[in-house]
Amino acid sequence: MNETVAKQNLLDLDRARLEDFFADTLGEKRYRAHQVMKWIHHRHVTDFNEMTDLGKALRAKLETHAEVRVPQVQFEKPSADGTHKWLLGMDGKNAIEAVFIPDKGRGTLCVSSQVGCALNCQFCSTATQGFNRNLSTAEIIGQVWVAARHLGNVPHKQRKLTNVVMMGMGEPLMNFDNVVRAMSIMRDDLGYGLANKRVTLSTAGMVPMIDRLGEESDVSLAVSLHAPTDELRSELVPLNRKYPIEQLMDACVRYALRKKGESVTFEYTLMKDVNDQPEHARGLLRLMRDFDRRVQMKDAAKVNLIPFNPFPGTRFQRPDEEAIRGFQKLLNNAGMIAPVRRTRGDDIDAACGQLKGQVADRTRRQAEHNKRLQAQAASVPAGGADAAA
Numbered sequence: 001m002n003e004t005v006a007k008q009n010l011l012d013l014d015r016a017r018l019e020d021f022f023a024d025t026l027g028e029k030r031y032r033a034h035q036v037m038k039w040i041h042h043r044h045v046t047d048f049n050e051m052t053d054l055g056k057a058l059r060a061k062l063e064t065h066a067e068v069r070v071p072q073v074q075f076e077k078p079s080a081d082g083t084h085k086w087l088l089g090m091d092g093k094n095a096i097e098a099v100f101i102p103d104k105g106r107g108t109l110c111v112s113s114q115v116g117c118a119l120n121c122q123f124c125s126t127a128t129q130g131f132n133r134n135l136s137t138a139e140i141i142g143q144v145w146v147a148a149r150h151l152g153n154v155p156h157k158q159r160k161l162t163n164v165v166m167m168g169m170g171e172p173l174m175n176f177d178n179v180v181r182a183m184s185i186m187r188d189d190l191g192y193g194l195a196n197k198r199v200t201l202s203t204a205g206m207v208p209m210i211d212r213l214g215e216e217s218d219v220s221l222a223v224s225l226h227a228p229t230d231e232l233r234s235e236l237v238p239l240n241r242k243y244p245i246e247q248l249m250d251a252c253v254r255y256a257l258r259k260k261g262e263s264v265t266f267e268y269t270l271m272k273d274v275n276d277q278p279e280h281a282r283g284l285l286r287l288m289r290d291f292d293r294r295v296q297m298k299d300a301a302k303v304n305l306i307p308f309n310p311f312p313g314t315r316f317q318r319p320d321e322e323a324i325r326g327f328q329k330l331l332n333n334a335g336m337i338a339p340v341r342r343t344r345g346d347d348i349d350a351a352c353g354q355l356k357g358q359v360a361d362r363t364r365r366q367a368e369h370n371k372r373l374q375a376q377a378a379s380v381p382a383g384g385a386d387a388a389a
């Protein structure tokens with residue numbers, strides 16, 4: 001009887017696990033794993049026959065027991081401003097997006113952690129699709145692999161990919177193990193060699209998992225705050241009903257204290273007449289100042305202001321330039337640096353929180369969203385469809 005054994009996808013394994021695989025499954029020396037990691041992540045080679053410093057016998061064993069299966073590029077789109085977006089097929093049914101954003105001396109890749117998202121933040125395009133499943137470690141690090149190959153990135157030499165933000169589709173802390181393992185490959189010298197500070201995990205506020213992240217990883221933390229009060233935040237980010245602002249800020253303080261001297265970034269998406277008024281700026285300032293005081297470090301709290309990027313069917317609008325500047329000025333005048341993150345790749349819908357793969361939605365949220373869109377279209381008089389956004 002022919003028994004087919006599933007091959008191990010080596011992209012799923014960080015250094016320690018790959019060494020174990022070499023020792024336990026292949027009966028090889030552990031250091032051989034290091035050669036293979038370099039072939040995969042530095043030279044972007046997936047065919048064992050091209051790994052020329054491995055002996056023939058080892059290559060044959062690898063052929064039998066392992067594979068390097070990378071995400072399939074279904075579609076890619078460069079933007080006029082250098083931003084590059086990939087639609088990546090994961091399993092023949094689902095696709096996710098990754099976006100590379102070059103900017104003065106740095107190149108940031110925005111990486112997805114789930115197919116869709118369950119958290120239903122009201123201003124988020126991904127949320128309209130509902131949730132399908134977590135991505136595997138291979139599917140997460142595979143996004144970095146695809147971008148690095150496209151860019152001709154060579155760690156320590158030709159470094160074009162300098163930063164990774166876990167800020168694409170999904171809530172990374174709801175896929176904890178796979179995300180932490182993928183982030184360890186990003187930071188490994190045999191992987192992509194990124195400094196801890198240059199890998200950022202962005203969460204909507206999964207309080208218990210922020211503590212676990214602090215114990216198990218050393219990456220930068222970003223929090224999607226978006227509102228200074230529980231009343232407003234619970235409306236925008238429903239997760240706030242479970243973990244309100246006080247608990248969230250406590251967890252951020254514990255994280256910062258554990259990572260002595262590290263700041264935490266708070267993302268604030270500005271939405272017209274929703275959270276862009278002076279009282280919101282003053283509330284945000286109070287929260288940030290309180291955070292600085294508790295971790296005893298000036299500017300420990302960093303704020304990123306992100307003007308909302310409208311998508312079809314949303315009820316939110318982007319504030320006008322004057323309101324954005326006014327909000328920023330109020331923070332600046334109180335001594336707080338709060339850069340406005342300009343939308344990049346506008347022509348390819350590349351803004352974070354705006355990523356949209358092709359999700360087989362299990363929650364029916366996509367169908368509800370489509371229904372709303374149809375209702376909107378029906379209520380717009382002929383020639384007035386632009387007003388729908």
Ligand code: SF4
Nearest residue numbers: 117120121124127170
């Ligand atoms: S903003 Fe992030 S956490 Fe919230 S629904 Fe969108 S992808 Fe999920």
